[in-house]
Amino acid sequence: xxxxxxxxxxxxxxFLTCLTIAGCGQEEMPTPDAPDEHKPQVVxxxxxxxxxxxxxQLPGTDNLQHVQTMQLYIFDGTGDDARCVASEVVDWTDxxxxxxxxxxxxxxxxxxxxxxxxxxxxFLAVGMDDCSPATYGLPxxxxxxxxxxxxxxxxxxxxxxxxxxxxxxxxxxxxxLVLTPATAGQVTGTIDLFRRVAxxxxxxxxxxxxxxxxxxxxxxxELYKAQNKSIWLTKPQSxxxxxxxxxxxxxxNKILVKIDLKDTDFGPETVVSKGSYVLPMIAPFATADEMxxxxxxxxxxxxxxxxxxxxxxxxxxxVLQEKRVKNNDTEMDDTMGGTGIIIPGDAFxxxxxxxxxxxxxxxxxxxxxxEEEGSNIVITVCPNWDWKGNLEWAD
Numbered sequence: 001x002x003x004x005x006x007x008x009x010x011x012x013x014x015f016l017t018c019l020t021i022a023g024c025g026q027e028e029m030p031t032p033d034a035p036d037e038h039k040p041q042v043v044x045x046x047x048x049x050x051x052x053x054x055x056x057q058l059p060g061t062d063n064l065q066h067v068q069t070m071q072l073y074i075f076d077g078t079g080d081d082a083r084c085v086a087s088e089v090v091d092w093t094d095x096x097x098x099x100x101x102x103x104x105x106x107x108x109x110x111x112x113x114x115x116x117x118x119x120x121x122x123f124l125a126v127g128m129d130d131c132s133p134a135t136y137g138l139p140x141x142x143x144x145x146x147x148x149x150x151x152x153x154x155x156x157x158x159x160x161x162x163x164x165x166x167x168x169x170x171x172x173x174x175x176x177l178v179l180t181p182a183t184a185g186q187v188t189g190t191i192d193l194f195r196r197v198a199x200x201x202x203x204x205x206x207x208x209x210x211x212x213x214x215x216x217x218x219x220x221x222e223l224y225k226a227q228n229k230s231i232w233l234t235k236p237q238s239x240x241x242x243x244x245x246x247x248x249x250x251x252x253n254k255i256l257v258k259i260d261l262k263d264t265d266f267g268p269e270t271v272v273s274k275g276s277y278v279l280p281m282i283a284p285f286a287t288a289d290e291m292x293x294x295x296x297x298x299x300x301x302x303x304x305x306x307x308x309x310x311x312x313x314x315x316x317x318x319v320l321q322e323k324r325v326k327n328n329d330t331e332m333d334d335t336m337g338g339t340g341i342i343i344p345g346d347a348f349x350x351x352x353x354x355x356x357x358x359x360x361x362x363x364x365x366x367x368x369x370x371e372e373e374g375s376n377i378v379i380t381v382c383p384n385w386d387w388k389g390n391l392e393w394a395d
Contacts, residue, residue: 040117040181042110045190046070046090046125067092067127067173071139073152073233074112075122078178080150082122084142086112090125117183122149125191126233127173135162135170142233154196156229156247164227164253168276172196176234195355196231200256201275202310202360206369209266211320216312219259219272221360223352224304226253228279231354241354242280249301256308271366281352283307306348310360310367310377323369324348324376325360350381357382 070090075082090108115121128138136154141147154172156162175193202221209216226246235241247253256276259265265272284304285291291302308325327350352358360379361367367377 040115040183041186042112042115042123042179042181043186043188044072044108044110044123044125044177045188046092046106046108046175047190047192068130069128069133069139070106071126071128072108072110073124073126073139073142074110075124075149075152076119077149078120078122080148082149084144084147084149084152085114086110087139087142087144088112089139092127115181117181120178120180122176122178123189123191124149124152124176124234125174125193126154127193129171131166132170132172134160135166136172152233153230153243154233158229158247164247164255167197167227167229167279168256170197171277172231174232174234194235196233197277197279198352198354199275199277199357200308200352200360201273201358202257203271203273203363203366204310204361204369205271205366206268207261207266207270207272207312208321208369208371209263211312214314214318214320216261216266216320217315218261218313219257220255220311220313221257221276222254222309222311223256223278223281224254224284224307224309225281225301226250227256228281231279235354240282242282242351244282271363273361273363273366278352280354281307283349283351286349304349307350307352308358308360325358326376326378328378328380348376353383 070092072086072088072090073084074086074088076085077083088108088111090106092106110123126138132138132154135157137157137160138154141155142152156167172195173193174196175191177189177191179187179189181187200221202219204219207216207219226249228243228245229247230243230245232241232243256278257274259272259274261272264270284307285294285296285302286305288299288303291297291299296302306324307327309322310325311319311322313319325348327347358379358381360377370377
């Protein structure tokens with residue numbers, strides 16, 4: 001009994017000792033969320049633009065995408081040479097929003113504690129869907145203590161095997177704010193997030209099954225040149241919001257959307273549609289002199305009579321018929337919007353801007369494919385993504 005009691009007593013003493021050690025450990029652990037009035041504090045509110053909840057609609061009713069992750073980068077200063085000194089994950093509560101309902105605002109207490117009072121810092125936030133982290137190598141593309149503000153970009157991860165198809169499926173948001181932490185007390189600010197990509201989508205019907213006796217195998221929406229591969233994570237304070245760095249300058253990288261057509265897609269009332277994201281692009285030039293003045297040299301690439309075109313192609317990719325896309329700068333009435341009506345003039349050269357949507361037709365008013373050779377398709381561009389639909393990735 002004494003032997004058994006001795007073991008019991010030792011066990012109780014060991015248990016009490018563990019509790020004591022654990023209790024001491026808990027008391028010594030820091031509480032980073034507790035405010036300290038004697039140190040600089042920064043609290044940010046992330047404000048989703050009205051378009052932020054317009055998401056990519058994949059096939060099916062439950063596959064609604066939205067911003068999946070949010071990353072905050074802090075840069076030591078405001079100039080191009082300011083370096084990233086902190087990178088934090090933001091708890092983006094839109095994850096819990098059913099069917100993409102909006103998260104109006106999200107507050108985040110900045111965890112970084114190395115602020116110098118009285119010095120301005122740039123706070124850059126990036127919102128990503130489920131595809132863009134792998135497409136652009138985020139959030140790791142911005143390297144702590146190395147990446148400068150001028151180099152904070154989303155760049156296609158070509159080394160990792162990513163290509164234009166990944167750009168087409170990747171939505172990316174960004175925004176920034178400059179704040180100057182005080183010696184003590186709390187500094188607050190709001191970062192507005194906007195798309196860093198553009199959207200292009202088309203709706204078509206009355207497609208011909210043959211053109212000049214040759215079978216039509218696919219419909220493509222194309223840029224005048226190869227797509228760009230990078231964009232700044234937030235709109236620059238000055239200069240054009242575009243980085244002219246093509247993936248590879250070839251015909252394949254001009255393709256934004258490709259729809260492989262089935263026999264059932266050629267009915268007069270059958271609508272085919274598909275969309276994609278694309279990085280910003282300058283407008284083509286009308287003359288070689290304009291191109292040279294802007295600093296470009298290859299006339300075969302930059303001098304074109306359209307920004308976007310829609311083509312019908314044979315099985316081998318040969319273009320059988322093409323329609324240039326014309327941007328109608330004024331509001332179109334119901335008899336004109338997206339119906340393929342022919343309008344004379346020249347508004348075919350326009351830039352592709354971040355956070356703009358370029359609808360070729362509409363779901364309720366698809367483009368009726370013009371039968372006449374040389375006829376074109378007229379669209380109304382939606383600045384600031386002023387469009388309430390969803391990009392559909394149906395094959």
